[in-house]
Amino acid sequence: MSVRIERLVTSGTFSLDGGTWEVENNVWIVGDDERVVVIDPAHDAAQVAEAVGGRTVAAVLLTHGHDDHIRHARDFASRVGAPVHLHPADQMLWEAVYPDSRPDSDISDGQRFEIGGAELVALHTPGHSPGSVSFHAPALGTVFTGDTLFQGGPGATGRSFSDFPTIVNSIRERLLTLPPETAVNTGHGDSTSIGAEAPHLQEWINRGH
Template structure:
């Protein structure tokens, strides 16, 4: 069967720096009828496991370590028997949720994950957090950007461990260099495309200063 992309939207909270906000998160399932990888299984492990519907989950891929993205990742991974991957630069965010533990495996820049006959390539895109990663699926014409790039601009950089110039550089060097027709599947909100976002880079820079 052909590889397909499914989105599950879950609701919960995000907490950092003493504040808590209500958020809706996009959970992305990439696979076929037999196996899949799951990106950012947020808020509701049971619901995401139901969406997987018995398929073999080869990897739980975390775009970054903010608690809305990781708090239920271990529960989900245990339900489906899959390893959890996170970039090591976000270990301090992981430990805020899971003290004195580590994910099952690190993500490294350029690492390739084979999913049902296609590949996801990890692109280290720091700025929203030090270990933020986007996952590019060239054969699917898609990149999963977590909270690095949204429809309308970069992810937030006003909280701990984030940096605006860094996220702009990640977007400029790692994402806007992808083909214009590449679909951008985000951590929150609607999808967009590289071609739709690229013309606004200077506007984001000007607005961020």
């Protein structure tokens, strides 16, 4: 299959609940030499556009609405002429960055995005935020989890609009049911696999109490 996954790391800030933190984000480019989708074009629209090169961007897919993931999405999308997709449950986070506007398209659970003969299937995985979505690419043996599942455990749930029992349930029901060899490409940090993370579910639950 000619479809490939490219990772770009960008740097910037994340702000919520009155605090601001320096962060590095993973930007994922999925496609072939002609056409791609871009997942979470964070921090630097020009840098992401340069990585895409002359390829057509079919869609900008946002795993959730935190500002480090979306603040430069409109700029990037306008540069490449692509629609921005976000789950509607994160509209309030979107409006914190883009008041009185909406993304170009809502993401729904089970929605499929075709790219180069491969499909990315949207899995609604709330908890880190109400509208958090993971994108499963079965043909590529990969799931893009945003900030829902990292190497070593769930994403943070200590801020507004997040909930620990919800994220654990999302991981248990939607992610750990995927094949154990599935690569987990995350919103921040190193990749992992479903098989590496699944044995630690009870540890995460115990830590969360």
